[in-house]
Amino acid sequence: MTPSLFAATDLKTLRREAADCRACPLWKDATQTVFGEGPSHTPLMLVGEQPGDKEDLAGKPFVGPAGQMLDRALDEAGIDRKKVYVTNAVKHFKFVPRGKIRLHQKPNTAEIKACRPWYERERAVVKPVLVVAMGATAAQSVFGKITPINKNRGHLIDLHDGAQAIVTVHPSYLLRLPDKDARAREYQRFIEDLKIAGSHLRKIARAA
Numbered sequence: 001m002t003p004s005l006f007a008a009t010d011l012k013t014l015r016r017e018a019a020d021c022r023a024c025p026l027w028k029d030a031t032q033t034v035f036g037e038g039p040s041h042t043p044l045m046l047v048g049e050q051p052g053d054k055e056d057l058a059g060k061p062f063v064g065p066a067g068q069m070l071d072r073a074l075d076e077a078g079i080d081r082k083k084v085y086v087t088n089a090v091k092h093f094k095f096v097p098r099g100k101i102r103l104h105q106k107p108n109t110a111e112i113k114a115c116r117p118w119y120e121r122e123r124a125v126v127k128p129v130l131v132v133a134m135g136a137t138a139a140q141s142v143f144g145k146i147t148p149i150n151k152n153r154g155h156l157i158d159l160h161d162g163a164q165a166i167v168t169v170h171p172s173y174l175l176r177l178p179d180k181d182a183r184a185r186e187y188q189r190f191i192e193d194l195k196i197a198g199s200h201l202r203k204i205a206r207a208a
């Protein structure tokens with residue numbers, strides 16, 4: 001199944017269609033498609049890179065170490081994950097086997113492009129007013145082009161359809177930082193970016 005051939009309907013249908021996606025070769029080695037998760041209509045959508053090892057096995061986004069980091073940061077930013085739609089730019093796990101371990105590989109532009117219609121269709125159903133792109137792969141999918149994180153992070157950016165986006169780092173980046181102080185500093189910046197999202201949504205809710 002190629003994602004662009006079918007109109008958006010509802011998340012259940014999209015999830016079922018995405019389960020058979022063959023738009024790029026990543027389905028061959030992955031356990032399953034890891035589709036987005038969350039309320040079917042909600043103002044905030046979070047976009048990550050791709051499922052990791054744990055997500056590939058569980059079939060759910062952000063349930064492994066990066067997910068735990070994300071949950072903690074959302075909590076500290078005052079955002080309830082249950083009210084957020086959480087998805088990934090690429091919906092199959094890309095990895096290379098190294099003994100018993102499956103080593104994460106960054107998706108390439110062709111894979112991001114092939115998967116983008118699923119993100120677009122999720123957005124068409126969920127209709128978030130704000131999308132948070134976490135990391136370079138998410139930013140490339142959300143904006144449809146390579147979008148450097150540091151130059152663009154931390155402020156609202158208009159999307160062509162009236163919604164807005166915020167770019168920030170990926171929680172895995174925080175996990176990988178070897179220096180404890182840098183990790184603490186970057187974690188705080190990540191929370192600040194999420195707080196911008198939270199306060200923007202509160203402003204919109206008050207104005208409605």
Ligand code: URA
Pocket residue numbers: 048049050051052055060061062063064066067088172
């Ligand atoms: N990293 C991601 O980008 N997404 C997940 O679901 C898990 C780890």
